Amino acid sequence: MNPIQYVMSILEADTQADRVVPPTGHTVRLTLFSAAAMAFLAVFAMALSMATGRLAVRWGDELARSSTIRISAPAAQEAAQTEAALRVLSTTPGIKSARALTPEEEQALLEPWFGNGVLLSALPVPQLIEVIEEGDGYDVNGLRLRLQAEVPGATLDDHSQWRKPLIRAAYSLRRLGTLSLLLIGGTMAAIITLAATAALAANGQVIRVLRLVGATDSYIASAFVRRFTLRALIGGVIGTVIGMGAVFLLPGAQAEGGFLTGLGFQGWQWLWPLIIPPMGAVVAFFATRGAAMRTLRGLR
Amino acid sequence: MNPIQYVMSILEADTQADRVVPPTGHTVRLTLFSAAAMAFLAVFAMALSMATGRLAVRWGDELARSSTIRISAPAAQEAAQTEAALRVLSTTPGIKSARALTPEEEQALLEPWFGNGVLLSALPVPQLIEVIEEGDGYDVNGLRLRLQAEVPGATLDDHSQWRKPLIRAAYSLRRLGTLSLLLIGGTMAAIITLAATAALAANGQVIRVLRLVGATDSYIASAFVRRFTLRALIGGVIGTVIGMGAVFLLPGAQAEGGFLTGLGFQGWQWLWPLIIPPMGAVVAFFATRGAAMRTLRGLR
Amino acid sequence: MIELDNMAYSYGGGELLSGVSLQLQPGAFHFLTGPSGSGKTTFLRLCYGDLTATAGAVRLFGNDVRDLSRDDLAIMRRRIGVVHQDCQFLDHLPLYENIALPLTVSEQGGVEEAHLRELIQWVGLAKRARALPPELSGGERQRAALARAIIMSPDVILADEPTGNVDWEMSQRLLTLLIELNRLGKTVLIATHDLALIRAAKSQVQARVLRIANRKLQFAGADL
Amino acid sequence: MIELDNMAYSYGGGELLSGVSLQLQPGAFHFLTGPSGSGKTTFLRLCYGDLTATAGAVRLFGNDVRDLSRDDLAIMRRRIGVVHQDCQFLDHLPLYENIALPLTVSEQGGVEEAHLRELIQWVGLAKRARALPPELSGGERQRAALARAIIMSPDVILADEPTGNVDWEMSQRLLTLLIELNRLGKTVLIATHDLALIRAAKSQVQARVLRIANRKLQFAGADL
Ligand SMILES: Nc1ncnc2c1ncn2[C@@H]1O[C@H](COP(=O)(O)OP(=O)(O)OP(=O)(O)O)[C@@H](O)[C@H]1O
Ligand SMILES: Nc1ncnc2c1ncn2[C@@H]1O[C@H](COP(=O)(O)OP(=O)(O)OP(=O)(O)O)[C@@H](O)[C@H]1O
Ligand SMILES: [Mg+2]
């Protein structure tokens, strides 16, 4: 049996055993639609969450993790002090690498200020050391004290002054993405629950008749549960597919490699939205079961 | 009549004339809840939209709108060339202001590179002119050509190289906010419509009885419309209040004045979410009216 | 009051009624009989404009049903009291409010409390007036439906099997009520299977018996 | 089969039934009468475990109803065919599927096509078998309800006003069907207002008549 046949067999099973549940009607359509709408929003929330997550990781990596040490010393001592600073850095925990910038690199950095016609050697340019952190980073104050003691001409500039807001922004964006994912997921579950409950309440007459002709609770409940779970699943698939299509077609979704690559999924992230329909179905399953059992408990 | 009395009178009017519509039940609760849930999400989407809007405006204003001109000339000519450059700038359309930086400002700018022990006057530091744009900005190439002709030592650095991605990011965030507002607004309308329709379909029996005892279409429709519109309004108010409360309590919502002030409203922006409940009510009004009329058309 | 002119009706399949002509005059008292499924309920629905004839004409108070707007029809229905075979109520309202419903929806102002109470008393529901419809017995529902049909003092009363679920004494009581209303000039048409009821009525009022047979409406002979 | 032992019932207000004792033996044929609202429907609902007695005991096939689990009760119901006063169907299924519903939900395998067709024929619904319940006349629904009650060949048949909406000939026909089932050993209990029906039955079968009066169940005398 190939997968398509398998899916078709589930859909057909529905038309056989569950004929006792009204096949269409507003309540079923409501379940279908709310599952679809919520799946659609959830895909977007997920895309937002992933995009902000990516952004946070990138900013975190590229900006937060580097700092600079400036050695301002008489020309004769500069090389020695640079050496000393590098030695201190190599024994500081939390530092991945440290390296003195070459004159060319320093010139490139200063170009905006002096233009490219200036000979660096003519300027008292301090030697710069680029420090890359690792793990949780290093202890800024500790390092500053050690440098003060061992390398008098060194000044540590950990970039945090002007970069911290960027990092904060990135993490606040990421929190925002996660928050909307949670909010929309929660609302999705609540709406599907309520739609299934309302749909079931509208079918009180059906439940009463079935009970009167001798159907057991589990027979009645499972007939409803199958139908509504299937509807939620189908709705979820429809919503997810439309949502993924929309995300794919969004301008800027294609990786531009810019500062913020835009809303979208990348690579294996496209697999994530696929969990939305099954989750909707699970929610519908428990909601319908609960509602059916509650309705049944009121009957003898 | 004070406002509270007025609201109470609306709620009571409902208990008088509209007793013919079942007061509670899953369908009404569904309308109430979906209006609330959607209002809640809409508040968040609005907050996101406003936060990103603010961010875009700030980045746009602070980063995009300034550029720098560097005058590298022999010390004797520097003042004259600076004058000339300022003259050129004052006649360039799209420039709001241009001003030469004071030595102190220049020193502050260069501090990260040289430390604060360096005497600027000892360095061949070029004179910097800060240019603030206005409107659509100036013609970069045109200005560059004019400067080349009139101020040989001037170099224009329009910051766009490294600032453009930031601007792009800001605007892409803002688009994202607007997009989620539209998505959630649309879904909200659709869910309220469907809930009202399903609620009405579940009340087909009520409509039939009313029609049989001689109620006119407009009587029946307006009884339902009043009730469901009121429910959508109440739901919308509840959702909006909870949403606003949640936004208010979000960490980082309090203005930190940072790079991204976090999700939240500022000042008069707190008034914006107040349009959500009436909008939900309007949607419910038309949805219920349409559904009632459709149900009625099937009856004689 | 109600005039049927060579009217025919079909639900889509074959014709159920055809060539039906009848004039219900003010003060007339009619019974309608016929086997189950012969079209009695259908006939009544045609008489109050719930269905539209597929051929011929139905005139209510002089107006052709096809020419009536939906609102006209609703207003005309307030002059016709109907007891439906499957008594339909608003399940969330207590019985007395259900009985007063035609007054409520006509927006003609409040119910005369005393009149309502008297009527409920007459149909034997005084004790159950505050019960919800689903809490009533079959016969109680039928009596409530009759009370609702006559609360507006309509010109015409159409009753579909109004005594199918009540005991003999109660059905006599309801019959007496309908005969009294008829004496006040109301037109009464009762669809029923209960031949004993028809016989009882004939001894009190000049009632005619209509019978649906073979898609036609006939006057039954004196054999009842 | 069904045993009531000094049973009482109240819906919350005063007692509706009290001190009711009765044994329905296999092969018994009973009628149940009483004024409208006296508790006939309530009595039947107690007999198939839809309500639980507030005092005394009700035993179905030897089991106290209070001791039955919900599933036991459902399975026991398949041995009791019930015709409800307000015939309830699944409005989205055609008539023949509604009649076969007890078989469907018992998951005991398919319906015997021939048996189903014969039964539908007998209650005169052959032409309407594919109609949906809302498209049926009142009498047609009642006949369908009876057919549904007996499709499983239950041991006990409880019928609440099964002939309230059908004509005299059809009611005779339905009575014949019930009498025939009784001859096969089924227990039959019919709640009805129709004294003519009871008289007709008494000439064909040894039927006893129960009457609810003043909250008590009594055997009616020969005065019927
Ligand atoms: N669910 C309920 N809650 C409260 N009271 C009820 C409920 N069901 C029935 N009753 C009341 O109990 C009494 C008996 O009802 P029941 O339906 O048993 O009467 P019945 O003998 O079948 O009458 P009928 O011949 O009119 O069908 C009635 O007065 C009815 O109003
Ligand atoms: N909505 C409908 N669609 C199709 N057929 C219908 C519809 N309503 C009724 N019928 C059929 O029309 C016929 C007449 O129905 P009607 O209800 O008028 O009968 P009746 O004389 O009132 O019968 P009873 O005495 O059983 O109430 C029946 O065979 C019924 O099945
Ligand atoms: Mg009928």
Ligand SMILES: [Mg+2]
């Ligand atoms: Mg009863």
